[in-house]
Amino acid sequence: MSIQISEIKDLLSQFDASSLREFSYATSKFSLSFSKNNGGQATVAAPVEKVVAPQVQVSETINLSEVSVQAEMPVAIAEGDVVKSPLVGVAYLKPAPDKSDFIAVGETVKKGQTLLIIEAMKVMNEIPAPHDGVITEILVSPESMVEYGEELVRIK
Structure with a gap:
């Protein structure tokens, strides 16, 4: 074709x-x-x-x-554990349009800290950090649709 x-x-x-x-x-x-x-x-x-x-x-x-x-180039994979989406919805990296992002690459996070929000059926679901660590990669774009099990963030 x-x-x-x-x-x-x-x-x-x-x-x-x-x-x-x-x-x-x-x-x-x-x-x-x-x-x-x-x-x-x-x-x-x-x-x-x-x-x-x-x-x-x-x-x-x-x-x-x-x-x-x-041209799509091969990308090196960052180290760390992957946080996957527990539901289908829209991923928001900020708490509000005029606020700064929840996280940034290289930033240290604590267990339970909000990494991002997934909106599903008009409900904002906070996605917490599963453990303390450093953000090595953010795998979703702002306001992008995410599927169940899709990789969101990598924490080392």
């Missing part, structure tokens, strides 16, 4: 008009990810080593200021 530039532009337009914060689609040949969580700009990600340039005539051009293409 090959995807046309016009199809990507159409998906991007539909995503931009929707209330979705993130959208991903992947096949064995490519992956496509849109996110409004990074300053409101959508991105398209495609693994460079898997993409084969299609040999088609393209009659449309894409404004590169609207779409940025990034």
Whole structure:
């Protein structure tokens, strides 16, 4: 299956008009990810080593200021225990929009300290630190949907 530039532009337009914060689609040949969580700009990600340039005539051009293409690079995994989501909902890293984040990478936390909040069915559920430690990685984006068992934070 090959995807046309016009199809990507159409998906991007539909995503931009929707209330979705993130959208991903992947096949064995490519992956496509849109996110409004990074300053409101959508991105398209495609693994460079898997993409084969299609040999088609393209009659449309894409404004590169609207779409940025990034190659996904392998990421080193930080050390520590993973705190997983106990429920499905929206993850908030701040207690309120005008407040600072609950935690930051490199910060020391105490057992029971709130790491983030997950909103489920209009109820704000605080996610506590399971033990004392240092935050080595924050694995979720602000206001992103999280699934049951999804990795949220890593504590060493």
